[in-house]
Amino acid sequence: MTEQYETVSSTVSTHPERKPDKFNKWGKPIGLLEWARLLEYNDYARVALNRIGRFKISTVWIGLDHSFGTGSKPLIFESMVFDMKDLKEFNGKTFPESIEQRRYSTFIQALLGHYKLVITYIAKYIKNKL
Numbered sequence: 001m002t003e004q005y006e007t008v009s010s011t012v013s014t015h016p017e018r019k020p021d022k023f024n025k026w027g028k029p030i031g032l033l034e035w036a037r038l039l040e041y042n043d044y045a046r047v048a049l050n051r052i053g054r055f056k057i058s059t060v061w062i063g064l065d066h067s068f069g070t071g072s073k074p075l076i077f078e079s080m081v082f083d084m085k086d087l088k089e090f091n092g093k094t095f096p097e098s099i100e101q102r103r104y105s106t107f108i109q110a111l112l113g114h115y116k117l118v119i120t121y122i123a124k125y126i127k128n129k130l
Helices: 032-039 107-129
Strands: 046-052 055-061 077-090 093-104
Touching: 046 107, 055 107, 077 107, 093 107
Parallel strands: none
Antiparallel strands: 046 055, 055 077, 077 093
């Protein structure tokens, strides 16, 4: 896959006591400006999206380490399962309720994790339909 996103010059923190906290989707540390710029591209951030009955399964690159320095590897991908029939209102807008969440360190883990969720929810959907 050819990446079509140009790199923005930005400084990655080199403070000896601080681990990098922002990464591109291949795990390379990046600075704040590049992270923010990459977030603007939905096709860069999206790993996979599926709908199974009333459930939507979304996996995205978030780029910001959600292990918050406690893990050995940064968690920079996230899968969420949304119940599209269980809607909640917030600030006058309606959003689906998230019912499950997983985080991953690598693109491959995120892709595999996404499709494990897909298989799980296909099984639930079939069980409830029979």
